[in-house]
Amino acid sequence: MDTGLLERAASELVAPGKGVLAADESNGTMSKRLAAVGVEPSAETRRSYRANLLATVGYESAVGGVILFDETMRQSMDDGTSIPDALIARGVHPGIKVDTGAKDLAHRPGEKITEGLDGLRERCSEYFQMGARFAKWRAVIKIGDGIPSAACLSTNAHALARYASICQEQGLVPIIEPEVLMEGSHDAQRCYDVTAEILDATFAACDEQGVHIPGALLKPNMIIAGNDCANQISREEVARMSVDCLTNHVPHDLPGVVFLSGGQSDEDATAHLNLMNQIGAGHPWQLSYSYGRALQAHALKTWAEGGADSSAASQDMFAHRAKMNSLARSGDWSLDLEA
Numbered sequence: 001m002d003t004g005l006l007e008r009a010a011s012e013l014v015a016p017g018k019g020v021l022a023a024d025e026s027n028g029t030m031s032k033r034l035a036a037v038g039v040e041p042s043a044e045t046r047r048s049y050r051a052n053l054l055a056t057v058g059y060e061s062a063v064g065g066v067i068l069f070d071e072t073m074r075q076s077m078d079d080g081t082s083i084p085d086a087l088i089a090r091g092v093h094p095g096i097k098v099d100t101g102a103k104d105l106a107h108r109p110g111e112k113i114t115e116g117l118d119g120l121r122e123r124c125s126e127y128f129q130m131g132a133r134f135a136k137w138r139a140v141i142k143i144g145d146g147i148p149s150a151a152c153l154s155t156n157a158h159a160l161a162r163y164a165s166i167c168q169e170q171g172l173v174p175i176i177e178p179e180v181l182m183e184g185s186h187d188a189q190r191c192y193d194v195t196a197e198i199l200d201a202t203f204a205a206c207d208e209q210g211v212h213i214p215g216a217l218l219k220p221n222m223i224i225a226g227n228d229c230a231n232q233i234s235r236e237e238v239a240r241m242s243v244d245c246l247t248n249h250v251p252h253d254l255p256g257v258v259f260l261s262g263g264q265s266d267e268d269a270t271a272h273l274n275l276m277n278q279i280g281a282g283h284p285w286q287l288s289y290s291y292g293r294a295l296q297a298h299a300l301k302t303w304a305e306g307g308a309d310s311s312a313a314s315q316d317m318f319a320h321r322a323k324m325n326s327l328a329r330s331g332d333w334s335l336d337l338e339a
């Protein structure tokens with residue numbers, strides 16, 4: 001394991017003003033998103049939308065890495081350059097989603113276990129050869145009546161740690177993503193408690209598997225009440241509870257935390273990150289983003305509208321959200337900049 005290489009790549013992904021673009025929607029998810037905006041899903045429409053997004057001028061000042069799905073890793077920009085090579089040419093690290101999806105957990109109705117460990121070493125080795133320098137694995141934790149179970153937490157934590165150790169052995173910085181879902185009627189305190197539990201279990205498993213924490217990144221949810229909870233908390237409380245939970249449950253030698261957006265509005269995702277970065281004291285890691293929907297939703301909708309100017313307008317939407325989140329990295333975003 002080349003710890004220097006891992007630490008350098010991890011710190012480049014969360015360099016000041018930078019975060020990660022999650023553009024690794026699986027073919028199934030991306031096809032659903034294209035269909036939802038009226039575009040016929042195919043390998044070519046998925047390529048064409050993403051090639052346009054990744055041709056946006058200047059986004060590299062806000063994005064240190066882009067997470068890709070296997071299909072995209074093997075596709076090309078409109079000029080024929082391979083997508084990973086086009087990223088590298090801009091100084092952006094290609095990343096790769098290496099899990100094979102969240103599947104039903106046996107005997108645990110409503111709960112999931114993320115699969116993809118079989119053959120992972122060989123796949124990581126191939127992705128490294130193709131230029132990837134980091135990877136992602138997403139575990140899904142649902143809150144509900146009597147769930148998550150201890151079985152769900154421990155199996156997902158174990159899988160995340162095995163994934164992270166294999167990635168590091170192959171030269172890839174693992175983004176460790178234990179996502180506690182926003183779906184449900186639970187309150188923010190319950191989100192806090194479950195997030196604390198899965199973080200503790202995950203880092204204990206990482207310790208056991210020998211994961212080099214300074215060469216890894218964490219991709220957590222923020223602490224937010226469930227979508228159906230009547231008692232929603234303020235943006236300030238989301239920021240305070242999220243920083244508090246991380247401070248107490250994340251090793252302080254981790255270089256960076258890159259949040260998922262998880263279905264928050266674009267503005268909430270940016271405002272929450274901004275507030276967290278304004279809480280000056282107490283967090284040793286970079287606090288950044290690895291947003292999918294909160295960076296892309298409007299860009300996708302605009303691209304799908306078609307017409308002569310939609311490609312450029314879509315790029316403008318993406319460039320704007322990237323800029324807003326880049327400012328939030330240092331607490332310098334404000335609502336009037338959205339106009």
Ligand code: 13P
Binds near residue numbers: 138262290292
């Ligand atoms: P969202 O920001 O849309 O939640 O996506 C991030 C991601 O990559 C989830 O794995």
